[in-house]
Structures are given as structure tokens and as C-alpha cells.
Amino acid sequence: MIAEPLSAAARLCGKCGMCCNGVLFHSVVLQPGDSARTLSALGLRIKHKKGSSFFLQPCAAYRDSRCAIYDQRPQRCRLFNCRQLLRVAAGEITEASALEKIHEARARAEHVNTLIARVAETNPNRALAQRCANALTAPERTPAHDELDAAMQELETLLERDFRVS
Ligand code: SF4
């Protein structure tokens, strides 16, 4: 997540943020070498469950389109490169093409946000997919719910195909 300055990755990440803002992931699990205490002191809200420590997305350290704790970010953040970054690094696509894909995904995520707001009040401190799922639990299903459901599925397809890595 959020790569080093002056690289193509840094330029793209600066215009994206989807692996920090709750669009791509709902949580980040701490790894060996991460200090929960240090990360808490830096402002991350670390939770502990069944022997693992994690923090929820949107990340509290994601501010002004950047990681506010970049030099001390957790291991998972250091190691993550989305499919767009990997493809640019491998010379398979251009930076411009990756940026176009980022713009498309961000626009779709924004559209989902708008549709969620139409049907329900949700917790802004939860990941987009979770807020969408909560909005869709309404007892009465309307065409607006169907539209939201379809938009979220289209976004998920795009994120799975073009951003997440297994
Ligand atoms: S999803 Fe990819 S381009 Fe976007 S911020 Fe994360 S690593 Fe950077």
C-alpha cells in the first residue's frame, strides 16, 4: 500500500487510496514484527480477536490522500502491491492505463456510496462492502436496493479482477 515517493506506484497510489480507505479491504491483520503498541500510539485502533491483532478499514492513518505513518506502517501495508501496480512494474500496462482503471474503480465506489446514502444511514467507519451489506438488510426491498446491490456486485467484480491479488 502507498509506495515510496517519486515512483510510478507513488503517483498512482496518491490518486487512489483504495487499499486504505475501505474500498478494497475491511481490515488489515498485523504480522510478526509489527508492534501493536507502537501502531496504537501512532493512532491505529488495534483490535484483538482469537489470537490475531488487526485494525479496521477505513484506516485511521489515511489522511489527505496519504499514509500519515508511512515510515512506520505495518508489514502488510509495506508488502501489498495491487494488480495494477504489479502490471505497471512488469511492463504489461502503462501508468496511464492503470490510472484510468483507478479512476473507473473510484467512480464506481463513489456511486455505491451515493446509492447507500439513498437507502440507509451507515457507519462511515466501516468498509464499503460492509456498509452496503448493512444497507441491504432493510426488511422492505425497493428498486433503490436492487440498484445498490447491482452496483456493488459490479464494483466487486472489478476490484477482484483488477486490484486484489491472491
Ligand atoms: S489499490 Fe493499488 S494503486 Fe490504489 S493505493 Fe493501493 S496499491 Fe496503490
Ligand code: SF4
Ligand atoms: S497504515 Fe498507512 S498504508 Fe497501511 S492501511 Fe493505513 S494508511 Fe494505508
